[in-house]
Amino acid sequence: MRFDNNLLLASFLGVATAFRRSCRPDTTSHGTDTGFYSITNTDTLTNIAADFCTTISELQNLNNNAPTTTGDILKVPCKARKRDCSRIPGSDYGYYTIVEGDDLATIGADFCTDANGLAIINDNLIAPPPLSPGMVLEVPCSWN
Structure with missing residues (x-):
């Protein structure tokens, strides 16, 4: 090349x-490859979704459409990158x-x-x- x-x-x-944002794996849900991420004051759902290789819609589904603000903990797809x-x-x-x-x-x-x-x-x-x-x-x- x-x-x-x-x-x-x-x-x-x-x-x-x-x-990269990092997540804390959910050790209680076996085989789901999900984890938790704490929202910071510079985060948007768009950026969080992009970093965890998912969509805003999927984030909302994982979190029962709960509103999100700084300090909240989101459930996210979680894999080591x-x-x-x-x-x-x-x-x-x-x-x-x-x-x-x-x-x-x-x-x-x-x-x-x-x-x-x-x-x-x-x-x-x-x-x-x-x-x-x-x-x-x-x-x-x-x-x-």
Whole structure:
């Protein structure tokens, strides 16, 4: 894969790190993959839903359409996501730098997409792409 390093350098001058929200797994509901998230004063349901790879409607269903305010605890889809992105301001996308052991399927899952979605976003990927540490991918990054 050939990547335009000048484009990459220019884009990094205007990126902001988007920190993932974390959830506390619900250990009482076996097999549901849900957990709990405490709402902060900067949260919106749109951003919370995007970060947990779900929809506002699903959040409302999980929480019986209860109103939400700062400090409330929401039930959310909860799975460990170890990857984060550097968000492009004014965009729903950001950059992720490949590390040893990464593959498109697991990267995609952390960014609410799949390998095909990443290939579409990164039109310079050759299938199957030879991923190497240090390579930079554009990824969905809309939660902050």
